[in-house]
Amino acid sequence: MVIEVYPQIYLNEIPLPKFQLKAIHSYIVLSDQRNLIIDTGLNTEQGRAAIIQGIRELNVDLSKTDLMLTHMHPDHVGMASFLQEQGAAVYMSQVDGELINPVYSRTSKTPAAKLYEVLSAEKDFIPALDDEFGDNSTANVVFYPVREGNTICVGDYVFEIIATPGHTPGHIGLYEKKHKLFFCGDHILEHINPSVMFWSYEQDMLGMYMNSLEKVRALDVDYLY
Ligand SMILES: [Zn+2]
Incomplete structure (x- = not known):
């Protein structure tokens, strides 16, 4: 079920069944031209059901x-x-984008994937992790890189990319100056x-991380998502 948290901006709560943090917030911003989804949730059966339900409720055309x-x-x-x-179409920072496929793809031959393969043989170690994180083995994502200062227009909104490294090396936030909205990912919880x-x-x-906190403190924000 989606909830409108600001005009044309909807919260789609995606369950994280085995985490203390019960759900992750995915957002859908609607417009007459292109829509925007911010973050997705884990690739689990429940996750896919929740994200599809939200997409259908709002009649979002993924193309x-x-x-x-x-x-x-x-x-x-x-x-x-x-x-x-x-x-x-997928967008994210170059730094984090370069990390997702090697880290999550079981078929890549990166050091991380090889380590995963070895650890997977230790039955007591990895299954618990697999259960929690869902199946990300198909995460062969082709992404368009975004960087600080880039903007993306969705309807009446102009979202500006703010680099907020710390939680991950390429973490970004989306700042909407006119309406004083900030989508901060996991930078602030x-x-x-x-x-x-x-x-x-x-x-x-x-x-x-501390520098990124100082940076976002200077932003004029009414609503933090
Ligand atoms: Zn995180």
Whole structure:
């Protein structure tokens, strides 16, 4: 079921059955020309049912829809290839976009995929992870890269890409200046702090995260999604 949270902007709650965080927020922005979906939820049976239900309720034509992914975590990108197969055009940052396919595709031969293959042989280790994260093995997403300052117009809205690295190296948010809306992905969460994980010795992720927090503090925002 979708809920209109702002004119022509709908919240589609996608269940995360085995997570403490019960659901992820996917948003659908409608317009006469192209629609926009922001983030998808995990690629599970329940997830697919929920996202399809929302799409049908709003009569969204996926061939006239852009999908913007705030970052590469499976609860945000999990159904990207599923929606892409039905015609949606996928956008995300270059940095996180380059990470999703090697990390989630079981057929790629990247070091991450090989490690996954080895760990999968340890039956006690990986099955729990598989259960939680759903099947992202088809995540062969072809994406168009977006960067800070790019804008995407949807009806009356002009969303500006704000780079907010920290939670992931290429995390982005969408700022709508005129209506003072900010779609922040996992950069800011209600009640809890987002995880800021170690990625490599070259990157100070916590420093990047703190800088991103300072940056978004300067934005004039009435509604945070
Ligand atoms: Zn995340």
